Amino acid sequence: MLGKLFLIFLQIGAFTFGGGYAMVPLIQREVCTKQGWLTDQDFLNCLALAQSAPGPLAINTAAYIGYRLRGTAGALVAVLGAALPSFAIIIVVASFFNRFATLAPVQAAFRGMRPAIFMLMAYAVASLGKKTLHDKFSIIVAMMSLGLLLLGLPTFVVLILAGTIGYVRGGKRDASSS
Amino acid sequence: MQALVNLARAFLQIGAFSFGGGYAMIPLLREQVEKYGWLTEGEFFDIIGISEMTPGPVAINFATFIGFKVGGFWGSALATGCVILVPVILVLILARLFSAYEDVPWVKRILQGLRPATIALIASALLFVGKGAFLDAKSLIIAGIAGILLQRGLHPVLTLIVGATLGVVLY
The missing domain is CATH 1.20.5 (Single alpha-helices involved in coiled-coils or other helix-helix interfaces)
Structure with a gap:
């Protein structure tokens, strides 16, 4: 399983163009749908906790999922896999062609890739949303969080707020049911 | 030697304080880059461009690039290791706490x-x-094709490659 974990995160590291969240669909597909290692709920818990720590989301998520599946060794293997592709590519770029990014075909390829990334992420939002946003409470929390994020509130503030709301509301429900 | 110590210290600090990930750490990076004079202004923006064009976290891209300039391959390895050290340790602590609670x-x-x-x-x-993705009609076409392929169960990575190929053909 360690070998497979490494290969999966190597692949994720090699194809996460467009920032950390672009890897969400890739991880979801590999780890939840294909391997069945985590449920979608577990995966969302992983994401929520991984982004509460500083550092690159891809690395943190790799560390967290690796740890969950195979302890510290799993975390190290997954982090190594996720970091290796960009490390290798930048070494090549730094030693050979500084102006790589300005080549016309490279730019065209990335322009084409962006709408595809968008669709991938849209699918992830739709499938995770369908499984998680099944009551009024979670829909309200999601909408509120999105609104605050669009207003420019920092991620960790939004997460703290959402966690607090979940806590308070759960407490009320416990009290009314007992 | 002193250069490597500075490198390690700077990237430990960047990793430990980059909440929000990705581009949130650009101001922190600039501060350290200016302090040690590692990059010119032009190079700094070149790396941001390269980061957008290459896969992987921006933090790793910067650490690898600057590390390479300061100390070759091992400089890269040192800076990259340092930038992810604190986050990984914190995540492991969180993971341990979480599985207990x-x-x-x-x-x-x-x-x-x-x-x-x-x-x-x-x-x-x-x-x-x-x-950044939808700037013209061509990008809508690419998105439509990608959507159909995904719906039919094509692997996400292959879908990205199709998108890149369409980009080269159309632009």
């Missing part, structure tokens, strides 16, 4: 709030990506 009612309640918020985070990233 996962079934505690109040942790469950907090997670009930966090899960919808996480979906909102991905959605806001989606909107951000959309702003």
Whole structure:
């Protein structure tokens, strides 16, 4: 399983163009749908906790999922896999062609890739949303969080707020049911 | 030697304080880059460009690039290791705490709030990506094709490669 974990995160590291969240669909597909290692709920818990720590989301998520599946060794293997592709590519770029990014075909390829990334992420939002946003409470929390994020509130503030709301509301429900 | 110590110290610090990930750490990076004079202004923006064009976290890209300039391959390895060290340790601590307290009612309640918020985070990233992705009619065509392929169960990585190929053909 360690070998497979490494290969999966190597692949994720090699194809996460467009920032950390672009890897969400890739991880979801590999780890939840294909391997069945985590449920979608577990995966969302992983994401929520991984982004509460500083550092690159891809690395943190790799560390967290690796740890969950195979302890510290799993975390190290997954982090190594996720970091290796960009490390290798930048070494090549730094030693050979500084102006790589300005080549016309490279730019065209990335322009084409962006709408595809968008669709991938849209699918992830739709499938995770369908499984998680099944009551009024979670829909309200999601909408509120999105609104605050669009207003420019920092991620960790939004997460703290959402966690607090979940806590308070759960407490009320416990009290009314007992 | 002193250069490598500075490198390690700077990237430990950048890793430890880059909440929000990705581009949130650009100001921190600039501060350290200016302090040690590692890059010219032009090079700094070149690396941001390269980061957009290459896969992987921006933090790793910068650490590898600057590390390479300061100390070759091992400089790269040192800077990259340092930038992820603190985050990985913190995540492991969180993971350990979480597996111990996962079934505690109040942790469950907090997670009930966090899960919808996480979906909102991905959605806001989606909107951000959309702003850079849809600049003309061609990009809508590519998105439509990608959507159909995904619907039919094509692997995400292959879908990205199809998108890149269409980009080269159309632009």
